[in-house]
Amino acid sequence: MEAVIIGVGLHPFGRFPGKSAMDMGADAVRLALADAGVRWPQIQGGFIGSLEVANPDAIVGRLGPTGIPLRGVFNGCATAGTAISMAANAIENGEHDLAIAIGMDKHPRGAFAADPSVAGLPDWYGQTGMFLTTHFFGMKINRYMHDHGITERTLARVAAKNFRNASGNEKAWRRKPLSEEEILASPVLNYPLRQFMYCGPDEGAAAVVLCRADQAHKYTSNKPVRVRASVLRSRRLGAFEVQSPAMPAGEHAPSPTVDASRAAYEAAGIGPEDVGIAQLQDTDAGSEVIHMAENGLCKDGEQERLIAEGATEPGGRLPVNTDGGLIGNGEPIGASGLRQIHEVVHQLRGTAGSRQVPGAPRVGYTHLYGAPGVSAVTILST
Amino acid sequence: MTKTKPVAEELFTWPSDEPRLIGSQCAECGLVAFPAADQCARCGGTEAERRLLSDRGTLWTFTTQGFRPPSPPYDGNDTADTFRPYTVGYIELPEEVLVEARLTEPDPEALSIGQPMRMVVVPYSVTEDGTEVLTFAFAPAGATEEA
Numbered sequence: 001m002e003a004v005i006i007g008v009g010l011h012p013f014g015r016f017p018g019k020s021a022m023d024m025g026a027d028a029v030r031l032a033l034a035d036a037g038v039r040w041p042q043i044q045g046g047f048i049g050s051l052e053v054a055n056p057d058a059i060v061g062r063l064g065p066t067g068i069p070l071r072g073v074f075n076g077c078a079t080a081g082t083a084i085s086m087a088a089n090a091i092e093n094g095e096h097d098l099a100i101a102i103g104m105d106k107h108p109r110g111a112f113a114a115d116p117s118v119a120g121l122p123d124w125y126g127q128t129g130m131f132l133t134t135h136f137f138g139m140k141i142n143r144y145m146h147d148h149g150i151t152e153r154t155l156a157r158v159a160a161k162n163f164r165n166a167s168g169n170e171k172a173w174r175r176k177p178l179s180e181e182e183i184l185a186s187p188v189l190n191y192p193l194r195q196f197m198y199c200g201p202d203e204g205a206a207a208v209v210l211c212r213a214d215q216a217h218k219y220t221s222n223k224p225v226r227v228r229a230s231v232l233r234s235r236r237l238g239a240f241e242v243q244s245p246a247m248p249a250g251e252h253a254p255s256p257t258v259d260a261s262r263a264a265y266e267a268a269g270i271g272p273e274d275v276g277i278a279q280l281q282d283t284d285a286g287s288e289v290i291h292m293a294e295n296g297l298c299k300d301g302e303q304e305r306l307i308a309e310g311a312t313e314p315g316g317r318l319p320v321n322t323d324g325g326l327i328g329n330g331e332p333i334g335a336s337g338l339r340q341i342h343e344v345v346h347q348l349r350g351t352a353g354s355r356q357v358p359g360a361p362r363v364g365y366t367h368l369y370g371a372p373g374v375s376a377v378t379i380l381s382t
Numbered sequence: 383m384t385k386t387k388p389v390a391e392e393l394f395t396w397p398s399d400e401p402r403l404i405g406s407q408c409a410e411c412g413l414v415a416f417p418a419a420d421q422c423a424r425c426g427g428t429e430a431e432r433r434l435l436s437d438r439g440t441l442w443t444f445t446t447q448g449f450r451p452p453s454p455p456y457d458g459n460d461t462a463d464t465f466r467p468y469t470v471g472y473i474e475l476p477e478e479v480l481v482e483a484r485l486t487e488p489d490p491e492a493l494s495i496g497q498p499m500r501m502v503v504v505p506y507s508v509t510e511d512g513t514e515v516l517t518f519a520f521a522p523a524g525a526t527e528e529a
Contacts, residue, residue: 113452122417124390126455128506128517129447130482135470138445146443146495191446191469191490237423246405246416246479247472248424 002213003091003099004224005380007036008342011104013204013329014173021053021332024205025104026062028335032207037220038098043209045069046100047086049079050334052107059102077281078232078368079103080206080337081376085230087210097215101208105332107201119243119372133371134198134284136242138190141286143240145192148301150289152192156180157307158285159197162321165314166328168354173202173330197285202330206338208345223349225364228268228379233260235373242371256375257294257367264377265296272296275379276361277347278318279340281369282325292320295367295377319357322347337376340366348382385513386505393417394503394518395434401503402434403481403518414478436475437501438523444471444485444493457515458507473499473520486521498523 009031011024025048033040040063048070050056057070073082083101090096116126125131144150160180166172178196186195216224235241238253265271278297282288289307293300297318306312312320323329323343326336344364346352368376388396395402406418410427416435421428450456450465460466469485471493486502487493500523505514 110452113455115455122390123455124393124517127389127457127515128484129451129456129458129468130470130484131455132447132451135445135447139443139470139472142445143443143495187448188446188490189448191444193445244482246481248413249474249476249478249480 001092001094003088003210003227004213004216005208005210005227005341005345006216006220006222006224007032007034007038007209008345009033009035009207010171010339010342011205012171013332013335013339014202016203021050021104021106021203021205022056022059022062024106024203025056025059025102025207028104028205028207029059029063029100029102032100032209035220035222036209038209040064041066042098043068043100044096044098045090046102047071047073047083048102049073049083050104051079052105056102056104056334075232075374075376076372077283077331077333077336077370078374078376079334080341081230081232081368081378084208084227084338084341084378085232085376087208088227088230091210091212098209098211101210101338102205103207103332103335103338104205105334106203107332121243121245125245131243133242134190134193137284137287138193140240141284141290142192144286144290150301150304152184153180154289154304154307155192155197155285156183158282158288159183159327161313162282162288162325162327165322165355166324169323169328172324172328174324174328193284193286197327199283199326200330202332204330204332204335204339206335206342208338208341223382225345225348226381228270228381229264230376230378231260231264231267232374232376233263239373241373243373255294255369256373257291257369257377260375260377261295261367264379268379270363270379270381274363275318275365276359276363277322277344277357278320278365278367279325279344280320280367282321282327283331283370285327287369288320288325291367291369295365314355314357322352322355322357337366337368340368341378341380344380348380386516387513389506389515389517396503396516400437401501401518402437403501405433405435405479406430407433416479416481435478435481439473439475439499439520441493441495441497441499442472442474442480443495444469444490446490459509469493471520484517484519486519493522
């Protein structure tokens with residue numbers, strides 16, 4: 001039996017001094033339950049992800065200890081992809097009729113700092129100043145611009161779009177629009193990427209309630225949103241990936257994004273030409289550009305023209321990151337992908353308010369990518 | 383004379399007039415790995431031979447580090463105020479691997495994809511007793527001075 005999404009809940013992303021990640025998570029769950037017309041004791045099982053909270057399943061203390069299996073999941077920036085995928089699978093295979101996916105995080109300010117051993121890397125890699133994920137993003141877009149003729153102006157256009165989209169989103173973090181000139185005047189952090197082309201780690205939570213497609217009407221009059229595919233893939237030998245001291249010469253493999261995307265399209269029976277709205281991992285403006293092609297939504301190099309023409313603007317042919325994306329919302333790792341789902345569900349229902357895109361999109365696409373080379377793609381439809 | 387020590391053993395040959403990175407090669411399928419690995423990432427074989435990597439290659443991509451990295455794990459003896467931006471990149475060693483390394487040229491405008499590079503050993507930190515800590519880096523092949 002196919003799984004459908006009947007409720008979404010989002011705690012704002014940003015900085016919330018004095019409020020714990022778990023309290024934000026509980027708020028997001030309550031919003032999702034209310035949206036779905038469901039009470040917590042009806043939930044039969046779920047999946048919850050967080051980087052900073054060691055025991056995320058302790059959230060049942062806030063919501064009600066009902067004895068259900070609430071399983072902790074983690075796959076870096078793709079954590080929420082795992083949570084939604086496992087929840088949908090649990091419904092499809094008959095384990096649950098009503099399930100929930102939850103994500104929450106509360107990161108300290110500044111770049112993620114960790115010991116390289118947590119990623120299976122040698123100490124010298126961190127000691128000598130190479131264990132920074134941001135290096136990868138700078139290096140990947142630098143090479144991509146060289147190979148495919150993408151300009152710095154395009155990076156600024158993407159960042160400006162996402163800040164502009166965030167300015168119309170009351171739950172976004174960075175709501176001040178920034179001009180392309182302001183973005184191009186900000187300091188270079190990792191050449192060619194500048195400060196205002198990056199997302200930052202922050203705080204927030206999101207939750208999604210799913211049920212069997214044939215039971216959705218029992219709970220809510222919301223238009224159910226079908227989970228057509230939800231796929232996770234990890235890096236292959238030869239792919240250029242984050243946190244890699246080396247990779248083989250003359251043996252190239254595509255990013256796990258390409259693998260996850262192809263598998264998701266195939267499982268859904270949907271092609272990239274059918275996608276009406278997309279949420280793509282924009283850790284930085286370059287990532288959004290690259291991920292357009294890696295997800296099959298354009299060819300390598302076409303982004304230069306498409307973005308200049310406004311194709312990815314809210315009124316364009318393929319709106320991307322209509323809620324501001326990671327650049328506008330920041331990245332609480334456990335919650336980030338469920339924020340993407342929240343936005344796409346509202347867009348597909350036609351309830352996105354001032355952010356509603358024209359043309360009543362019927363297929364929505366969400367994509368995550370992160371360390372240590374892992375990607376999750378979820379395809380939704382009406 | 384200043385005391386020196388490499389940041390890690392078995393990372394590059396040292397002391398040496400012509401230092402080389404220490405990698406490994408799978409005895410079964412021939413895949414080259416860096417740093418040296420016990421198990422082959424391609425065929426799963428568990429027999430590998432030590433292989434010194436080429437000290438010449440070309441720059442495949444690069445970026446800059448504009449602020450002092452979180453410390454730990456970074457252990458440069460600089461501070462946020464004395465930190466000097468540096469560059470990192472991948473150098474393609476033909477028929478072997480692309481290796482990620484610090485570059486001796488700090489100005490990204492002076493670097494270009496495809497340019498020839500050579501391996502050097504450079505100090506990147508100084509311990510409390512004055513010992514310079516050495517790591518590997520790559521320099522533009524035409525450069526005569528090390529950073």
